[in-house]
Amino acid sequence: MKFLFLIWGNLLRKKLRTSLTLLSVFVAFLLFGILCIIYEAFNVGVTMAGADRLIVTHKTSLIMSLPVNYEQRIQRIPGVVDVTHWTWFNGIYQDEPKNFFGSFPVVPEAFFAMHPEYVLPQDQKEAWLRTRTGAIVGDALVQRFGWKIGDRIPLTSPIYPREGGDVWEFEIVGIYSGARPNTDTSGFFFRYDYFDEARAYGKGLVGWYMVRVDHPDNAAQVAAAIDAEFANSPYETKTEPEAAFAQGFVSQMGNIGTILMGVLGAVFFTILLVAGNTMAQSVRERTAELGTLKAIGFTNERVLALVLAESCALACLGGLAGLAAAWLVAQAGSPVPSMLPVFHLPPQYLAIGAGLTVVLGLVTGILPALQAMRLQIAVALRREG
Amino acid sequence: MNWLSQVWTLTLFNLRTIPERKGAAIAAAVGIAGVVGVLVGVLSIAEGFRAAMRVTGPKDVVIVLRKSADTEMTSGITREEARLIADSPGVARGPEGPLASAELFVMVNLPKRSTGKDANVPLRGVEGPGAAVRGDIRIVEGRMFEPGRNEVIVGAGAATAFAGLEVGRTIRVAQSDWQVVGVFTGGSGATESEIWTDAAVLQPAFKREGFQSVYVKLESPEAFDTFRDALTTNPQLKVKAITQADFLAEQSTMLTMFIQTIGIGVAGLMALGALFGALNTMYSAIATRTREIATLRALGFGSSPIVLSVLFESLAIALLGGAVGATAAYLAFDGFQASTMNFQSFTQVAFSFAVTPKLLIAAMIWAAAIGLIGGLFPALRAGRLPISTALREV
Numbered sequence: 183m184k185f186l187f188l189i190w191g192n193l194l195r196k197k198l199r200t201s202l203t204l205l206s207v208f209v210a211f212l213l214f215g216i217l218c219i220i221y222e223a224f225n226v227g228v229t230m231a232g233a234d235r236l237i238v239t240h241k242t243s244l245i246m247s248l249p250v251n252y253e254q255r256i257q258r259i260p261g262v263v264d265v266t267h268w269t270w271f272n273g274i275y276q277d278e279p280k281n282f283f284g285s286f287p288v289v290p291e292a293f294f295a296m297h298p299e300y301v302l303p304q305d306q307k308e309a310w311l312r313t314r315t316g317a318i319v320g321d322a323l324v325q326r327f328g329w330k331i332g333d334r335i336p337l338t339s340p341i342y343p344r345e346g347g348d349v350w351e352f353e354i355v356g357i358y359s360g361a362r363p364n365t366d367t368s369g370f371f372f373r374y375d376y377f378d379e380a381r382a383y384g385k386g387l388v389g390w391y392m393v394r395v396d397h398p399d400n401a402a403q404v405a406a407a408i409d410a411e412f413a414n415s416p417y418e419t420k421t422e423p424e425a426a427f428a429q430g431f432v433s434q435m436g437n438i439g440t441i442l443m444g445v446l447g448a449v450f451f452t453i454l455l456v457a458g459n460t461m462a463q464s465v466r467e468r469t470a471e472l473g474t475l476k477a478i479g480f481t482n483e484r485v486l487a488l489v490l491a492e493s494c495a496l497a498c499l500g501g502l503a504g505l506a507a508a509w510l511v512a513q514a515g516s517p518v519p520s521m522l523p524v525f526h527l528p529p530q531y532l533a534i535g536a537g538l539t540v541v542l543g544l545v546t547g548i549l550p551a552l553q554a555m556r557l558q559i560a561v562a563l564r565r566e567g
Numbered sequence: 568m569n570w571l572s573q574v575w576t577l578t579l580f581n582l583r584t585i586p587e588r589k590g591a592a593i594a595a596a597v598g599i600a601g602v603v604g605v606l607v608g609v610l611s612i613a614e615g616f617r618a619a620m621r622v623t624g625p626k627d628v629v630i631v632l633r634k635s636a637d638t639e640m641t642s643g644i645t646r647e648e649a650r651l652i653a654d655s656p657g658v659a660r661g662p663e664g665p666l667a668s669a670e671l672f673v674m675v676n677l678p679k680r681s682t683g684k685d686a687n688v689p690l691r692g693v694e695g696p697g698a699a700v701r702g703d704i705r706i707v708e709g710r711m712f713e714p715g716r717n718e719v720i721v722g723a724g725a726a727t728a729f730a731g732l733e734v735g736r737t738i739r740v741a742q743s744d745w746q747v748v749g750v751f752t753g754g755s756g757a758t759e760s761e762i763w764t765d766a767a768v769l770q771p772a773f774k775r776e777g778f779q780s781v782y783v784k785l786e787s788p789e790a791f792d793t794f795r796d797a798l799t800t801n802p803q804l805k806v807k808a809i810t811q812a813d814f815l816a817e818q819s820t821m822l823t824m825f826i827q828t829i830g831i832g833v834a835g836l837m838a839l840g841a842l843f844g845a846l847n848t849m850y851s852a853i854a855t856r857t858r859e860i861a862t863l864r865a866l867g868f869g870s871s872p873i874v875l876s877v878l879f880e881s882l883a884i885a886l887l888g889g890a891v892g893a894t895a896a897y898l899a900f901d902g903f904q905a906s907t908m909n910f911q912s913f914t915q916v917a918f919s920f921a922v923t924p925k926l927l928i929a930a931m932i933w934a935a936a937i938g939l940i941g942g943l944f945p946a947l948r949a950g951r952l953p954i955s956t957a958l959r960e961v
Binding site: 198199202203205206209210212213216217220241242243244245246272274279338339340341343348414416418420429430433434435436437441444445448449451452453455456458459460462463518521 | 590591593594595597598601602604605608609633635636637638640641642643673674675676679681682684685686687740741742773774821825828829832833836837839840841843844846847848850851905906907908910913915
């Protein structure tokens with residue numbers, strides 16, 4: 183501890199160089215944080231998936247519908263606790279495709295039983311049950327469009343025109359929030375009974391089913407039983423755990439994980455070189471000084487520790503500031519809400535980042551530190567700076 | 568010595584002494600190579616995707632969709648509407664009637680070769696004139712499907728990106744087997760990512776009565792206005808017409824914008840990091856040469872040639888780093904085969920990364936900018952060194 187002032191003094195010796203190195207480390211960790219946010223945004227469906235939830239889609243593809251009466255047949259399968267359905271409505275707000283958000287007709291009570299991650303105040307829930315054209319919207323969506331309870335929202339759907347007119351009008355009766363910070367609250371939900379009665383085509387058909395099983399261990403078995411139930415019917419199904427479904431969706435975009443890791447690798451390699459080079463240089467310049475320290479009795483280990491502490495201090499200072507900046511970016515919200523609705527930096531990534539700052543400090547410091555440790559006093563003292 | 572030859576001599580002198588500072592110089596060059604590599608790598612994805620969503624040739628192919636739809640997937644056209652559209656003025660005619668093809672556009676789950684996981688592969692049902700409308704569709708392997716049979720032809724891109732699409736194999740879609748009888752090229756990269764079959768066979772398989780879009784070939788690109796006005800003024804039709812080129816360009820905006828934003832953002836931040844590295848390198852290069860520079864000044868070299876020579880040195884290191892980064896990115900990414908889900912159409916598009924000359928030039932400009940800015944401040948400091956104190960410095 184008593185050498186803290188020495189480390190500090192060394193860092194302050196060349197202020198310009200220290201601040202440039204700090205800034206490059208800062209930038210590297212800001213980038214790390216932002217890439218983590220993006221990665222999380224793509225994979226949030228996987229991390230948030232319920233282990234006991236299955237998703238049942240049409241076997242041929244997601245765009246094909248399933249009959250609504252499958253609900254009772256799925257409910258009768260042993261191991262199934264709950265079942266409810268969703269349908270892709272593709273609502274367009276103000277005729278502007280840029281305003282895109284997910285919109286779905288659902289059955290309110292079954293919906294909340296299946297999805298405890300969406301939290302709606304009791305009185306708003308009751309209002310939804312009373313209001314046939316009522317809709318509930320998420321925090322994120324409310325923030326994006328500045329809606330409030332009581333607003334009337336007109337949507338058009340290219341897939342489901344309304345009977346006798348194009349525009350569907352919904353009244354916002356509730357605003358739900360997420361049970362966790364990374365819950366997607368960009369969805370728009372309205373009542374299936376109103377939807378089914380008023381749509382011009384496709385009555386009695388729904389998009390997909392969500393199923394809750396009694397125990398995650400039974401998930402595979404129940405999934406097989408559901409697909410067997412509907413095998414060779416006009417609507418065959420494909421049932422998979424929610425996480426696998428979400429994973430499949432992510433992998434359709436290509437290997438995002440690999441690309442991000444590649445970019446991160448390039449960034450860290452670059453910063454490592456830049457920072458490492460600066461560290462080495464500042465140790466080289468202080469050869470005589472380090473010789474003096476050793477001459478007055480500093481042990482080899484202590485000199486090693488001194489140099490390492492300096493590099494770690496530099497890396498941690500810059501790195502933690504970068505992570506903090508990334509956290510602030512996450513708080514500011516998504517710049518592209520229609521594509522990445524969830525914008526959140528989970529604490530575990532912050533912890534990994536903090537660990538990486540120490541690693542960076544050690545790796546950049548180790549070579550110059552070893553050099554300093556191996557200095558022979560006589561040689562060092564004889565050398566002019 | 569005149570001014571120019573002073574600059575020349577000093578620059579050569581600086582460049583020759585780089586080996587003495589090779590650690591710092593390499594660190595700066597690698598930093599810049601990293602920026603250029605990431606920039607070119609990420610943007611080559613956007614370039615490749617955009618290229619796949621482009622049609623060449625005249626703008627005489629038009630897509631007709633339901634008025635409220637932005638994609639074929641969400642559109643719907645009835646049989647009656649399709650007939651009216653085909654008979655509209657401006658539509659080119661072939662020996663067998665108007666060059667118009669009412670089409671069905673659905674997707675099927677097929678495993679992607681790269682991941683082994685199911686992906687949304689577009690399956691298109693076309694009518695007889697479908698290939699003639701597009702003009703440049705060619706069968707490169709096998710033969711065309713026979714109307715009325717469960718046969719498909721697959722685009723060259725789809726054949727490489729998805730498993731099980733070799734000629735002779737069968738795929739199981741909507742509870743029946745479909746035989747792959749041919750591979751085609753032409754249209755755009757998006758077209759080559761599709762599987763085609765006879766619309767009349769696809770309709771019952773997917774329980775559809777109508778279609779989703781109508782592709783027509785116009786008599787000439789100029790006939791577009793006539794054709795569009797005929798559709799919009801017809802009270803029996805609620806449709807919109809858009810040229811295929813515009814439609815595809817529109818369909819690619821979201822993804823290319825997204826990749827470009829991320830690519831430029833990430834590379835921009837990295838550039839900042841590399842800039843600090845370059846500044847550090849050049850500042851320390853000046854610091855270690857303080858006495859040398861002062862000697863040069865005392866010998867009669869002007870201060871502006873010294874500033875310029877430091878700038879040139881920094882620029883040389885940056886351009887070298889940039890060239891290494893760009894070459895590495897070109898070797899690693901150009902032509903890399905990939906496929907991704909286009910957010911807008913919800914289906915897979917097979918494409919290959921494209922490192923275009925435009926990208927390489929942009930990357931070198933970035934490298935040069937980093938080198939110039941990184942050299943500027945140290946250079947100014949070198950130019951302003953007071954001779955007498957600098958000479959005394961140890």
